[in-house]
Amino acid sequence: MRDSVGAVARKQLPLRPAGPDTVAALLDWYDRERRDLPWRMRRGRRADPYKVWLSEIMLQQTTVKAVIPFYEKFLLRWPTVEALAAADLDDVLAAWAGLGYYSRARNLHKCAQVVVAEHGGRFPRTEAELGTLPGIGPYTAAAVAAIAFGEAATPVDGNIERVVSRLFAVRRPLPAAKREIKRLAESLTPQRRAGDFAQAMMDLGATVCSPKRPSCLVCPLQQDCHAHALGIEAQLPVKLARAERPVRFGTAFLALREDGHVLVRKRREAGLLGGMLEIPSTDWGDDWLQADLALVQQPVRADWWAVPGVVSHTFTHFRLELQLFRAIVPVDTSMTFWASPERCRWVPRHELSNAALPSVMKKAIAHALREH
DNA sequence: GACACGTGGAG
DNA sequence: TCTCCAAGTGT
Numbered sequence: 001m002r003d004s005v006g007a008v009a010r011k012q013l014p015l016r017p018a019g020p021d022t023v024a025a026l027l028d029w030y031d032r033e034r035r036d037l038p039w040r041m042r043r044g045r046r047a048d049p050y051k052v053w054l055s056e057i058m059l060q061q062t063t064v065k066a067v068i069p070f071y072e073k074f075l076l077r078w079p080t081v082e083a084l085a086a087a088d089l090d091d092v093l094a095a096w097a098g099l100g101y102y103s104r105a106r107n108l109h110k111c112a113q114v115v116v117a118e119h120g121g122r123f124p125r126t127e128a129e130l131g132t133l134p135g136i137g138p139y140t141a142a143a144v145a146a147i148a149f150g151e152a153a154t155p156v157d158g159n160i161e162r163v164v165s166r167l168f169a170v171r172r173p174l175p176a177a178k179r180e181i182k183r184l185a186e187s188l189t190p191q192r193r194a195g196d197f198a199q200a201m202m203d204l205g206a207t208v209c210s211p212k213r214p215s216c217l218v219c220p221l222q223q224d225c226h227a228h229a230l231g232i233e234a235q236l237p238v239k240l241a242r243a244e245r246p247v248r249f250g251t252a253f254l255a256l257r258e259d260g261h262v263l264v265r266k267r268r269e270a271g272l273l274g275g276m277l278e279i280p281s282t283d284w285g286d287d288w289l290q291a292d293l294a295l296v297q298q299p300v301r302a303d304w305w306a307v308p309g310v311v312s313h314t315f316t317h318f319r320l321e322l323q324l325f326r327a328i329v330p331v332d333t334s335m336t337f338w339a340s341p342e343r344c345r346w347v348p349r350h351e352l353s354n355a356a357l358p359s360v361m362k363k364a365i366a367h368a369l370r371e372h
Numbered sequence: 373g374a375c376a377c378g379t380g381g382a383g
Numbered sequence: 384t385c386t387c388c389a390a391g392t393g394t
Contacts, residue, residue: 059390066380066389100378103393137392157390175373202390211388212383242387243375272377316377359379 015229018167022224023190023197029220030200035207037064038071040199049123049148050081056140056147057108061101064206070099082121085112093275094356102276102358106269107135127153147195154189155198156182159205164188165237166209169226173238181237209233247319251294252281254326254368255302257333261346262365263299264355265339272315277347277356279365280339284320295325299339302327311367313360320360324368 031043039055041047054074058067073095078084084092089109096105111134115123123144124130131141142155156164161174164181172180190197208215216228227233255263264277280299282289295304307324314320335341347355352365 056390061377061389061391062379063381063389098379100380101391103377104391107392135392139391143390155390158388159390199390206389239387274377314379316379317375 015224015226018188018221018224020190022167022221023188025220025224026200026204027190027193027196030196030203033203033207034199035203038068038075046150047148049144051075052148053111053123053136053140053144054108056143057104057135058099060104060140062099066099070096080121081112081115081123084109085116089275090356094354097276097356098359098362100359102274104135106275110134111136123148125149125151127151143198146198150195152189152191152194153198154182154186154194156185157202159202159209160185160198162211162237163201163205163209163221166214166227166233167221167225169230169232170236171238173240175240177237245314245317245319246286247321248284248286249288249321249323250281250284251289251291251297251323251325252279252364252368253299253304254279254307254324254365255300255333256326256328256349256369257331257346258328259331260349262349262352263339264345264347264352264357265299266343266345273358273360275356276358276361278358278361279368280344281322288323294323297338298325299336299344300327300329300333301336302329302333307368308372309367311360311364313363315360322360322364324364326368 034043039047039051055067055071058071077095078087087109089106092109093102093105096102114133115121125145127141127145130136130144131138136144139155139157142153145151145153146155161178161181164170164185165177168184170177170181170184188197204219204221208219212234214233216222216225216233219225222228225233227236257263263280265280267273267276267278269275282294282297291306298304304325304327307326311322311324312319313322335344357365
């Protein structure tokens with residue numbers, strides 16, 4: 001009842017374009033409702049650029065909840081950009097294991113080294129310079145410039161895209177609308193408190209202006225929102241449908257040595273799960289390999305047992321179905337030609353939890369080691 | 373512009 | 384079960 005009344009009323013309200021009053025309302029809301037996050041300083045304090053940068057890299061396409069434990073772990077282990085630059089890349093990858101998008105970890109490490117080697121350990125202070133560093137794109141350059149250095153830069157992430165597209169009732173579908181949304185966001189960016197403005201927009205998108213059922217009743221920008229006035233807020237932003245996800249199939253081998261070591265292999269540096277560890281497996285193809293053909297690629301000569309069941313894992317652009325083979329082998333076992341011996345190594349079973357194993361591999365290993 | 377690139381939680 | 388999506392970047 002209240003909804004229908006509200007819908008009628010708000011359609012008759014003449015709306016002005018969002019402007020300085022909108023920004024003021026947003027910043028007031030932010031001062032009241034601001035979330036306490038590990039990388040945020042108290043109100044009015046400028047945050048440590050290293051912490052802002054580290055958190056922003058981790059937050060790329062990743063939820064706050066998932067990031068927090070990783071952020072705490074990294075900061076404890078590498079408290080400064082110098083410490084991170086001096087770290088072994090494999091240690092950084094191992095610490096990143098489970099967070100996904102592993103090229104971020106490589107670029108994080110590379111970026112730290114560039115900051116130390118070419119900038120004396122100080123992050124550049126401008127959006128333009130930040131944008132030249134590895135792993136820092138348009139969003140992150142603007143975010144760090146605004147949040148850490150107070151530059152009036154305008155980061156546009158998924159949250160801000162959503163808030164802006166609703167605020168201005170942008171109906172053009174993404175990604176074609178990106179430029180328009182960026183321009184509109186820039187038109188709101190205040191000279192003072194640009195960092196707070198960006199974080200307020202993102203907080204609003206994360207908590208109030210949510211994708212499915214936005215909480216317009218408690219939104220500080222309700223009076224300024226054209227999508228809400230039109231009753232189309234839940235339909236925005238418009239996104240083009242994604243392509244269907246194909247399925248790929250593979251067979252992986254869990255070799256358990258009699259002294260409790262497991263055979264792992266380092267993946268090549270580029271591409272999917274680049275530089276991370278895996279248990280040796282066949283290529284991932286469009287269909288299952290017959291067991292006898294798969295066994296041709298066994299990493300060590302052994303009496304392989306087909307583990308019942310299949311491990312299924314969904315990546316961004318395909319789903320993987322993994323069949324597992326398991327074998328117990330003597331300590332003097334050597335690699336076969338198929339295993340890329342130079343990339344293989346035996347790891348004590350109890351050290352696997354700290355190794356650079358991506359989630360899909362932890363899942364596969366757990367499945368293969370389970371009692372059946 | 374299009375596509376590769378992870379993972380886990382929400383609905 | 385299944386789709387969507389979360390503080391994007393690199394090619």
